[in-house]
Amino acid sequence: MCIETKKELKFIIFALLVIAVYLSPLFILQENAHIRVHDNLDSNLAWYKVLARSGEMFGPVNATIPQIINGQLSRNAFGTEYSIIVWLYALFPTMTAYGLSQALTRIVAFFGMYWLLKRHFLPGEKWLFLQIGTALAFALTPFWPSGMLSTMGMPLALWAFLTIRNGKGGWKEYLVLTLLPLYASIVLGFFFFLTAMGFFWLTDGLRGKGWNLRFLAAIIYMTVIFMCVEYRLIFSFLLIDEPNSRDEYYFPILPFWRSVRLTFKNYLLGHTHVMTVHTLFILPATFTAIWIVFRKKLWKQERLFVFLFSLNIVLSIWYAFWFYEGWAPIVERFHFLATFNFARYHFLRPMVIYAGFALALKILSLQGKGWARKAKWYAVLQLLLLGLFNDEIIYQEKPTVKEFYAVEMFREIEEYIALPKEEYRVASIGIHPAIAQYNGFYTLDSYNNFYPLTYKHQFRKIIEKELAKNKKVRKYFDKWGGRCYIFTAQLGKHYMIKKDSKRHLKNLELNTDVFKKMGGRYIFSALPIDNAKKNRLLLVHVFESKSSAWKIYLYKTL
Incomplete structure (x- = not known):
C-alpha cells in the first residue's frame, strides 16, 4: 500500500502524532505510570521477568521454571521464545518494554484497519476522514496488553487475506502473514480468526464462487507458521498426558436467563480482554445506520454492513451461551471443550465493531450534508472518549508500577x-x-x-x-x-x-x-x-x- 496524496499523508502523520501523545505517559513517567493490574501487573509482566532470568528461555519442552511452585511449573506455560514480546522484556527494563509493545501494537493496528477500509471495506478518497478516523479510534482502544496483536492485528491479517482472495496478493501480504504470528497468540485470537477464514473460504466454494486455492493456501500457510511459533503450546495440549489444573476447569454454570443477560452485557459493554468502548457513540451510529438500511431497503447495497451488524450480535450470543449449563453433558463427554476456551470467538468483535462503525458512518454521510457532519462528529467524539480511557486516567486510583512491585x-x-x-x-x-x-x-x-x-x-x-x-x-x-x-x-x-x-x-x-x-x-x-x-x-x-x-x-x- 502506498500513500497516494498529500492530504492522506497529513492525515496519517496527524494520527501517528495522536498515538504518540496517547502513549507519552508511559515513556515520560516510566515506573511512575499507572497501568492495568488485572492480567497484566499481577501476572504477565512478572512472568516475562521470571522467564528472562530463569535460564530456560530456550529450554526443552519438558523443562520447568525453578522459581515457581517448587519447580513444577512447565516452561511451556510461559509461551514461546519466538514471540517478540518475550524478547522486549528480556532486553529492556519493564516499562521501556511495555511502552515499546504498546507503540508497536497500536501503530500496526492503525495501519491494519486503515488499509482494510481503504482497500476492501470503504474504498475511495472521499471517505479518507472516516478511514483515518475509524482506524485511529481502533488503535486507541484499551486492548489487553499481553494480547499484543492477537486481536489488534486482525484487520491487517484480513487485509492480506482479502487481497490474496481477490488474486492480487504479493510478497507484502505474505510478509504480513509470516510476521504477525511472531507478535500474536493463536489461543488469544488467531485460532478463532483463522477458523473464521476457513469458514469464509468454504462458503465461497459452496456459493459457487470457486474453490479459491490461493486463499486456502494462505490460510494453511499462516496456520503452519503459528504452529511452528507456538510449538510449546501444541506439545502441551496434544502430547502431555499428565493431568493439569485446566482439567478441573468447569464453565457451563449459567442458567438460561443469566446467559441471556450476559449476552446483552457483552453486546452493550464488551469484555475486559477486548474492550471496545463502543456503547456511547458507536452503538447509536450503528443503530441509526441499520434503521436507514431497513427504512430505505438498502439490504443489497449495504450487505457488508448488515453482515457485520448481525455477526456482532451472533458473537455476543456465542460468548454468553458458551457458559450455559445446558452444555454440561457435552462438555463432560468431550473433555477438550473444557480445556480450550471456545468462547473466545468474541475476540473477533473489536475488528467487527470498528469496521461496522466505519460503514455506519458512510451510510449516515450519504443521507445529506447534515448527516455527513453528524457522521464526522461521531468519529471525533469516539476519539475523545477513547482519550479519556488512557491508562494514566482510568487507573489513577491503582498503584503505580513502582508502588506495585x-x-x-x-x-x-x-x-x-x-x-x-x-x-x-x-x-x-x-x-x-x-x-x-x-x-x-x-x-x-x-x-x-x-x-x-x-x-x-x-x-x-x-x-x-x-x-x-x-x-x-x-x-x-x-x-x-x-x-x-x-x-x-x-x-x-x-x-x-x-x-x-x-x-x-x-x-x-x-x-x-x-x-x-x-x-x-x-x-x-x-x-x-x-x-x-x-x-x-x-x-x-x-x-x-x-x-x-x-x-x-x-x-x-x-
Missing part, C-alpha cells in the same frame, strides 16, 4: 532474611504472588492456568479450612484454580490490600505443616494476623516504604 522494599526483605532465595519458599496473603516473583523470591503460590493438578490438590490442603468457610472462594479455586493463592475466608478474592488498611486477619486457619512440608518458610502478609501463634507463625518484622503500596508483615513458620 515495590522493588526497594522487597530488597530490604531479602536482606533481612539473609538466605539464598533458592533455599526457601514463600507465599503471600493479601497481595499478588507476582510481586514476590518479580522480586526474585521462590513462591509456592502463583497465578498460572496450566500447572500439575497434583500440585493444586497438595496446595489446597494449606487453605482447606479457609475454603470451607467461604463458598464463593471455594468454587473459584476448585472449579478453576488459575490463582493458586493463599485464600482466606475473610478477604475472599481481595488481594490488593494497601498499606493504609486498618484491618486485621482474624480466625485464620492455615495448615502450616503442609506449607512447611512443601518448603514454605515465610509468609508475606499485607495485614497483621491476630492468631499467628495458633497457625504456628511468628511475626519477625514489619516492612514499609514510601515507594511501596503495601505494608508487609513478615511471618516465619515455627
